[in-house]
């Protein structure tokens with residue numbers, strides 16, 4: 517492994533922070549009309565918001581998220597050979613199951629020109645708990661076995677939270693029966709929903725790798741995200757500039773993904789985002805993210821930005837395959853970023869001046 521090629525960029529000027537809403541989860545549970553309207557506005561405009569989880573009901577959940585950050589720290593500190601035992605590249609469930617290395621071993625392009633992705637991650641699919649018999653290939657990663665209970669509880673509770681968000685959006689739009697958003701995400705239907713622990717080293721990356729995460733819109737419907745440091749940027753629908761979404765105490769960062777954008781006939785936004793090492797607020801050697809992706813059932817059908825019709829399962833495959841293509845080839849379609857001809861690469865030198 518080569519030594520660090522990237523160092524964090526610091527400057528005296530405060531970086532731009534995205535002006536996204538803070539939505540109160542207890543008020544959503546109570547179906548407070550003003551809060552539900554605020555939720556809809558946030559999803560229709562930014563596709564990103566903070567979900568405030570302060571309160572007795574969610575205390576245990578937040579403690580469990582904290583425990584998973586501890587588990588991530590332990591797991592990713594293991595030698596690469598050890599972690600690779602949790603990788604089964606040869607089977608299709610590789611996309612949602614097990615360990616994914618970074619750099620050239622990890623397949624994905626990065627957030628800079630001709631660089632590979634700078635995060636390693638560990639994935640656990642929801643169907644391991646909801647539909648295990650239908651997919652015998654799924655497995656819980658051996659190296660994370662001692663934290664299986666925490667994972668299970670994170671997946672089940674995050675799913676519940678994401679479904680509550682969908683229910684409130686459906687109510688706001690007056691959707692009925694099978695048209696309601698939650699009907700596209702039934703727990704007994706197979707999907708690629710999964711939990712992911714991400715690790716982003718700031719330095720000492722493999723050669724040809726850029727720190728952070730490539731520019732993308734999320735594949736699924738609702739993402740429930742927690743992270744430990746600044747680095748996440750969203751492409752502002754107001755200014756068309758990259759703005760930071762910093763972590764916020766006791767809050768999840770929630771964003772709308774592609775399948776919900778498509779299912780909602782483009783009323784809801786799947787915002788473009790990436791992770792970059794530019795902010796002086798990313799200070800530790802390692803940044804972590806604990807994430808749950810709620811994705812539409814594999815058989816659900818929808819039409820993308822370019823008018824192509826997909827099933828939920830096909831869309832994930834197309835998207836993940838596209839991330840592996842050279843940036844100039846990714847720009848030939850709108851699959852990765854939702855924008856034809858735009859891969860939203862980070863230009864470290866330019867952004868250092870602007871930050």
Ligand SMILES: O=C(O)CCC(=O)C(=O)O
Nearest residue numbers: 714729734743748791805
């Ligand atoms: O690490 C983060 O803050 C965001 C990660 C992300 O966007 C993803 O894994 O889809």
Ligand SMILES: [Fe+2]
Nearest residue numbers: 732733734789
């Ligand atoms: Fe994402």
